[in-house]
Amino acid sequence: xxxxxxxxxxxxxxxxxxxxxxxxxxxxxxxxxxxxxxxxxxxxxxxxxxxxxxxxxxxxxxxxxxxxxxxxxxxxxxxxxxxxxxxxxxxxxxxxxxxxxxxxxxxxxxxxxxxxxxxxxxxxxxxxxxxxxxxxxxxxxxxxxxxxxxxxxxxxx
Amino acid sequence: xxxxxxxxxxxxxxxxxxxxxxxxxxxxxxxxxxxxxxxxxxxxxxxxxxxxxxxxxxxxxxxxxxxxxxxxxxxxxxxxxxxxxxxxxxxxxxxxxxxxxxxxxxxxxxxxxxxxxxxxxxxxxxxxxxxxxxxxxxxxxxxxxxxxxxxxxxxxxxxxxxxxxxxxxxxxxxxxxxxxxxxxxxxxxxxxxxxxxxxxxxxxxxxxxxxxxxxxxxxxxxxxxxxxxxxxxxxxxxxxxxxxxxxxxxxxxxxxxxxxxxxxxxxxxxxxxxxxxxxxxxxxxxxxxxxxxxxxxxxxxxxxxxxxxxxxxxxxxxxxxxxxxxxxxxxxxxxxxxxxxxxxxxxxxxxxxxxxxxxxxxxxxxxxxxxxxxxxxxxxxxxxxxxxxxxxxxxxxxxxxxxxxxxxxxxxxxxxxxxxxxxxxxxxxxxxxxxxxxxxxxxxxxxxxxxxxxxxxxxxxxxxxxxxxxxxxxxxxxxxxxxxxxxxxxxxxxxxxxxxxxxxxxxxxxxxxxxxxxxxxxxxxxxxxxxxxxxxxxxxxxxxxxxxxxxxxxxxxxxxxxxxxxxxxxxxxxxxxxxxxxxxxxxxxxxxxxxxxxxxxxxxxxxxxxxxxxxxxxxxxxxxxxxxxxxxxxxxxxxxxxxxxxxxxxxxxxxxxxxxxxxxxxxxxxxxxxxxxxxxxxxxxxxxxxxxxxxxxxxxxxxxxxxxxxxxxxxxxxxxxxxxxxxxxxxxxxxxxxxxxxxxxxxxxxxxxxxxxxxxxxxxxxxxxxxxxxxxxxxxxxxxxxxx
Numbered sequence: 048x049x050x051x052x053x054x055x056x057x058x059x060x061x062x063x064x065x066x067x068x069x070x071x072x073x074x075x076x077x078x079x080x081x082x083x084x085x086x087x088x089x090x091x092x093x094x095x096x097x098x099x100x101x102x103x104x105x106x107x108x109x110x111x112x113x114x115x116x117x118x119x120x121x122x123x124x125x126x127x128x129x130x131x132x133x134x135x136x137x138x139x140x141x142x143x144x145x146x147x148x149x150x151x152x153x154x155x156x157x158x159x160x161x162x163x164x165x166x167x168x169x170x171x172x173x174x175x176x177x178x179x180x181x182x183x184x185x186x187x188x189x190x191x192x193x194x195x196x197x198x199x200x201x202x203x204x
Numbered sequence: 205x206x207x208x209x210x211x212x213x214x215x216x217x218x219x220x221x222x223x224x225x226x227x228x229x230x231x232x233x234x235x236x237x238x239x240x241x242x243x244x245x246x247x248x249x250x251x252x253x254x255x256x257x258x259x260x261x262x263x264x265x266x267x268x269x270x271x272x273x274x275x276x277x278x279x280x281x282x283x284x285x286x287x288x289x290x291x292x293x294x295x296x297x298x299x300x301x302x303x304x305x306x307x308x309x310x311x312x313x314x315x316x317x318x319x320x321x322x323x324x325x326x327x328x329x330x331x332x333x334x335x336x337x338x339x340x341x342x343x344x345x346x347x348x349x350x351x352x353x354x355x356x357x358x359x360x361x362x363x364x365x366x367x368x369x370x371x372x373x374x375x376x377x378x379x380x381x382x383x384x385x386x387x388x389x390x391x392x393x394x395x396x397x398x399x400x401x402x403x404x405x406x407x408x409x410x411x412x413x414x415x416x417x418x419x420x421x422x423x424x425x426x427x428x429x430x431x432x433x434x435x436x437x438x439x440x441x442x443x444x445x446x447x448x449x450x451x452x453x454x455x456x457x458x459x460x461x462x463x464x465x466x467x468x469x470x471x472x473x474x475x476x477x478x479x480x481x482x483x484x485x486x487x488x489x490x491x492x493x494x495x496x497x498x499x500x501x502x503x504x505x506x507x508x509x510x511x512x513x514x515x516x517x518x519x520x521x522x523x524x525x526x527x528x529x530x531x532x533x534x535x536x537x538x539x540x541x542x543x544x545x546x547x548x549x550x551x552x553x554x555x556x557x558x559x560x561x562x563x564x565x566x567x568x569x570x571x572x573x574x575x576x577x578x579x580x581x582x583x584x585x586x587x588x589x590x591x592x593x594x595x596x597x598x599x600x601x602x603x604x605x606x607x608x609x610x611x612x613x614x615x616x617x618x619x620x621x622x623x624x625x626x627x628x629x630x631x632x633x634x635x636x637x638x639x640x641x642x643x644x645x646x647x648x649x650x651x652x653x654x655x656x657x658x659x660x661x662x663x664x665x666x667x668x669x670x671x672x673x674x675x676x677x678x679x680x681x682x683x684x685x686x687x688x689x690x691x692x693x694x695x696x697x698x699x700x701x702x703x704x705x706x707x708x709x710x711x712x713x714x715x716x717x718x719x720x721x722x723x724x725x726x727x728x729x730x731x732x733x734x735x736x737x738x739x740x741x742x743x744x745x746x747x748x749x750x751x752x753x754x755x756x757x758x759x760x761x762x763x764x765x766x767x768x769x770x771x772x773x774x775x776x777x778x779x780x781x782x783x784x785x786x787x788x789x790x791x792x793x794x795x796x797x798x799x800x801x802x803x804x805x806x807x808x809x810x811x812x813x814x815x816x817x818x819x820x821x822x823x824x825x826x827x828x829x830x831x832x833x834x835x836x837x838x839x840x841x842x843x844x845x846x847x848x849x850x851x852x853x854x855x856x857x858x859x860x861x862x863x864x865x866x867x868x869x870x871x872x873x874x875x876x877x878x879x880x881x882x883x884x885x886x887x888x889x890x891x892x893x894x895x896x897x898x899x900x901x902x903x904x905x906x907x908x909x910x911x912x913x914x915x916x917x918x919x920x921x922x923x924x925x926x927x928x929x930x931x932x933x934x935x936x937x938x939x940x941x942x943x944x945x946x947x948x949x950x951x952x953x954x955x956x957x958x959x960x961x962x963x964x965x966x967x968x969x970x971x972x973x974x975x976x977x978x979x980x981x982x983x984x985x986x987x988x989x990x991x992x
Contacts, residue, residue, distance in 0.1 A: 064322065066322070071321070074237075079231070080235075081233075083457070085404065085457075085490065086490035088490065088910050090911035091403055120231065121231035122230065138222070141221075141222070141876050141879075141880045143225060143229065144712035144713070144880060145455075145456060145457050145458045145711055146227075146229075146455065147403045148457075172918075172922075173920060175918075177918075179918060181458045181916065182712045182880075183883055183884050183887075184884045185919040
């Protein structure tokens, strides 16, 4: 089946099996390997991308369901050589270790901060509770998201 | 520890930002599933639905008819090359693919090779296997009963399911402490089977280049060099020689011990690539990862502790059944079958101790890996800290005061424990006092007393653990004979920049940053000017890998030693440049100056340039060094943790209100990274304390085989960890460092368990096995008549 999607502002077309998962379209067909796979039951969130601005788990959607939609992956966060405040926050606050869950964490947080300008720590914890991290214990991820929120409130992005 | 370098140089003690982060926050890491080669094939694996069954037939006809499927590999195919069995790291044997019977649910039965991921999965589903179920042995106690079905029928003369018996310590002296004791306590403790569940599962891309006879394997391994040697030893007879094997461990999405073993999937992928001459990718899914990869723990412990009437501890006696599944495939680098379990006297000055462990076969997946700890140390710490708490409560003494009374005292170090370990350094009382001050211990005790009057359930739990890491001294530690040294090779380029390569492999610990900081400390070359590489066996010096918190204790020490060799040569070059005698030069990080004339100096960059352009007559050009470091002893990080819990009487839910962690890992390289390691370790301590467990029903069906029912904590369950530190350097490590990645995993679960028992003690509760789930507590409260 033909599927057309826009990823990070770029139009792509591919001929895919109807059952191809969106995450496999992104990773294996379009070779954007920043989006990861960590489970098979929609729990870990390593595959999180934005679909028309909403955070979705791309392992639990068919590629054809994304037809005509606007997708954003971790590779789309940096604009014109400038890191997104979330990327800066994760580095500044040591919000990542092995880096495997990080793209999903970043995309979930991106969608969340789009709607919540001044979240509490508990708000952030609830927002990222669909994304598992085995390395950081989440403390510094919460700090990283706060770091970005503060920067964005001050016009950082 | 005082800072010796500027923030720009970024030596030890600076929280410099991580060098690996720029690629990870852009999604530009390279994990194994990101590796794609032209013409690559995909491997999927048929797995057994039975825990114990004879394989009658494997029919591949329908699978071969699936478009894209090229081959189905069975045990019979591998048997032609004698590759259907492989040795385990504990010198037991493990099936790659079975020819006769399967021994656990989810065991590998056949491999399907296809041109795409999806075709391989279709082919996997189409393979038809006929099984004849056999009696299943799940319970290790029943496995040892006379008449239990003997599982390892492949072993000639094996008449039972007993693997080994091991004991350590002075039994007679220990028995005497019990005979003379004023008070004793005894407790059964089960440390359940759990799984590390790194967010990246395991996998590989194997590529056998038939023209050059060279096998390259990108794989999720914590120990690439050891894997290369194991492959050469196991497959030498089919033509794989060690110089023609290259293992590349790319970016690793968490390891925690689960990426030490050689799993059958890797071997099948390698065999498939050698047979087809094409690259073969195998990536397991989460359910395969949870159901078939190595488990951790599964220790059935009975412990007894003896004390005098005044509360002076005297003796410890432990008997344990170790459930190893169908083979002993433990990733245990020590010569002791139960790993470092005999560090179980913990932080306490005991007169005598005796430990017995029996390994048992059952119809479960093999393994026995550490879950982010040195081998069997969490089991040891859980036992001693539970028992000490039990004794303190039994004597009616405050749990903190009781620990203070019985700690090994600072002046006793180096301290030889009753079971023979030589603890390098410690100040246990200082760490506990700091944790008590930080948490407000006295005030919490008052609050607890008031709440108890009102019928509210609040508990305060302490864990004052001693870790044992940095395997290890070659006299006690090896993997299949390979001694547990580790390595660093440094080359300083003419312009004063450097590349350093190591035998370890980071899985998130931040080695690219911390190793650069060690070299910055020792050489004064800015950390940003030092490129660190690991994980490619064609380029890195031989080393045993990263696990057991050994990277800083062993490879970090190698970095310091290699840097000091470079410093020695640099001194001679500087003397030549400054026309001074080498002994008249004074070193500070980054330069040699003439004694008494601090303005007359040469920087390390000047010296590096001269090493290639103006080196003294008779000296070899260049500035490089390599060190293989065999540690003289292990290191013994320690800490004291205090958990404060509230228990909901209605639901049985344990809520962690506060958790204060005071850690001592000796001198610190990067405080930011150390704190991050402790946060992560604490969360992997919380996980088994309250959530994670893999169990089996009576016919060996796994329960907890997916993330639906294997509960990895999310940000919501995880408390806001409060961390602090003391600093007691290791006297034998060249940097005074000890290692930190696993302390918190070891120390945290029992602080929570002790807090829960403390909350319920007045109801007559003496022990609760982890994971402490709401149903478990709810039932306990119901039995005690607290709720309806």
